[in-house]
Amino acid sequence: MPMAGKNQLHLARESRILPTCFEFLAEEARDLYLSENVPVIHNVPSALSFHRNWVCPNIPVIIKNAVNNWPALSKWNLKYLSTVLEDKDVSVALTPNGLADAVVDGYFVLPEEKQMKFPEFAELLENQGDGSGIYYIQKQNSNLTEEFQELLEDVEPEIQWASESFDKKPDAVNLWIGSTESVSSMHKDHFENLYVVITGAKHFILHPPTDQPFIPYELFPAARYKDVASGKCVTELCKDPDAVKWIPLDPVKPDLNKWPEYAKAKPVHCTVHPGEMLYLPSMWYHHVSQTEGTIAVNYWYDMEYDIKFNYFQFVEKLVASASEDR
Numbered sequence: 001m002p003m004a005g006k007n008q009l010h011l012a013r014e015s016r017i018l019p020t021c022f023e024f025l026a027e028e029a030r031d032l033y034l035s036e037n038v039p040v041i042h043n044v045p046s047a048l049s050f051h052r053n054w055v056c057p058n059i060p061v062i063i064k065n066a067v068n069n070w071p072a073l074s075k076w077n078l079k080y081l082s083t084v085l086e087d088k089d090v091s092v093a094l095t096p097n098g099l100a101d102a103v104v105d106g107y108f109v110l111p112e113e114k115q116m117k118f119p120e121f122a123e124l125l126e127n128q129g130d131g132s133g134i135y136y137i138q139k140q141n142s143n144l145t146e147e148f149q150e151l152l153e154d155v156e157p158e159i160q161w162a163s164e165s166f167d168k169k170p171d172a173v174n175l176w177i178g179s180t181e182s183v184s185s186m187h188k189d190h191f192e193n194l195y196v197v198i199t200g201a202k203h204f205i206l207h208p209p210t211d212q213p214f215i216p217y218e219l220f221p222a223a224r225y226k227d228v229a230s231g232k233c234v235t236e237l238c239k240d241p242d243a244v245k246w247i248p249l250d251p252v253k254p255d256l257n258k259w260p261e262y263a264k265a266k267p268v269h270c271t272v273h274p275g276e277m278l279y280l281p282s283m284w285y286h287h288v289s290q291t292e293g294t295i296a297v298n299y300w301y302d303m304e305y306d307i308k309f310n311y312f313q314f315v316e317k318l319v320a321s322a323s324e325d326r
Contacts, residue, residue, distance in 0.1 A: 018322040022213035023264060025315070029210040030266060033057050038206070038270040038278070040064065047164035054279055055165060055192065058308060060206060062270060063277040067196055072154035073275055076198050076295055078122040081177075084150050085118035091139045091147060092121050095225055096233040098134040102185035108220040108244035109235060112227050113139070121177075125293070128179050132230055136182040142172035144297060151175070159194050159277075159299055166192060170299040177295050184288040186215070186247045191300035193280040197272045200294025204278065205251045206268040207285035209312050213319045214265040215285060219243040251287050272296075283312055 040062045045053070054061050067073065093100045093111035100111035114135075124135045137143070144151065158170050171191065186205070195202065207215060222238040249255070254262050272278045280286060282303035290296075303309065 018318060019213075022315075022319070022322075026208075026210045026214070026264065026266070029208060033059065034208055034210075034268075036266075036268065038062055038204075038268060044161060047161045050161060050279075051165040055281070058209070058281045058283070060268075060270075060281055060284060061279050062272060063279065064275070066159075066277045067156070067275060070155050070196075070198075072151070072198050072297075075154055076151075078126065078293065081151075081295075082119040082122045085148070088118045088148075088150070089115050090118050090121060090137065091143065092116055093136045093138050094133050094227055094233065095136075096133055098136070098179075098181035098183050099185060100136065100138065100182075101187075102183075103218075103220055103246055103248040105235070106220065107223040107235060107237075108246050110222070110224040110238070111136075112225045112233065114227065125177070125179055128181055131232075133227070133233060134179070134181045136176075136178040138174075138176055138178065138182070138184075140172065140174050140300075142174060144173045144175040148175055155196075155297055162192075162194055162299065162301065166301045168301060171302045172300040174298050174300070175295075176298070178290060179294070180290060180292050182290065184286075186249065186251055186285055186287040188283050188285045189300070190282060190303050192282050192303055193278075193298055193300055195272060195278040195280060195298040196296060197274050197276055198295040198297065199274055200291040200296075201274075202272045202278075202294060202296060203289045203291075204270050204272065204280070205287040206270065206280070207251075207265055208268075209283045209285075209308075209315075211265040211285065212312070212315055213322070214261045214263075215247060216249050216259045216262065217245050218248050219245055220248070247285075252289075283309070 038060050042064045044063065044066050092114050094114050095111045102109060121135055128134055157173065163169055220243060222240060222244050223235045224238055225233040226236050228234050249259050249262060251267055256263050
């Protein structure tokens, strides 16, 4: 066989090998240690058992009865918060559609950040859906400790057994207040995440890191929403010309004609109710929606950049190589 023909045959074989290996990777993970549902435990784990059973194997778990002593569970609602934060200026994300930090019409679009009194935000939240925009408290800069110090006495500044397990304090403690219109598009974080729901419910669509080969990433120009009239937004390109690498796929209604590989992924669904905590391991993909009037607090602990991260990066390079060959 001529050399050119041998090279083409070799490339054809290689193009089939990697996709087969990716499928084996995901299937073996499901066979060995992942389940179709997020496990639930009913008691607070010790630092050792939490680390051994959930952190080391990188498995999510819903923990009940972990925050039974929090005053927030009985006190927090929009009326109470409006009283406690009556004169407080707070940072609020505004979008026309509830999609902040998401791909919309070919752009990666950031929300407009607005400052307003908390009671004004609460009134807007209760009247959302009238065409005046979607408002969401979701600033991920440890806003609970930096901006809402008045509320700290109603929760814990850290999850003690988690801090002991991770051998560190949380990097950030965030407050989330929003409505059913607010959605977090699918993404992953370099944090170990402990997510506590106070009121309402949070719906998670999860994918383990081993589903990475089937989840599409693309580059998009960055843009930001701009409020031009009482919640009416236009999209403006950001001055920074760098494109943003993001997941354009919506796992709620995936376009399998456009991204057929996603059919090989196996999403895991779970709902977190008031008083429950979800441990969401680092590098797990997640899409988040919620019921009306949901209030939640999450604790981010920086992940360990160990062999798990090393393997994730390795698979990421293989996925990129396979995409170039197609």
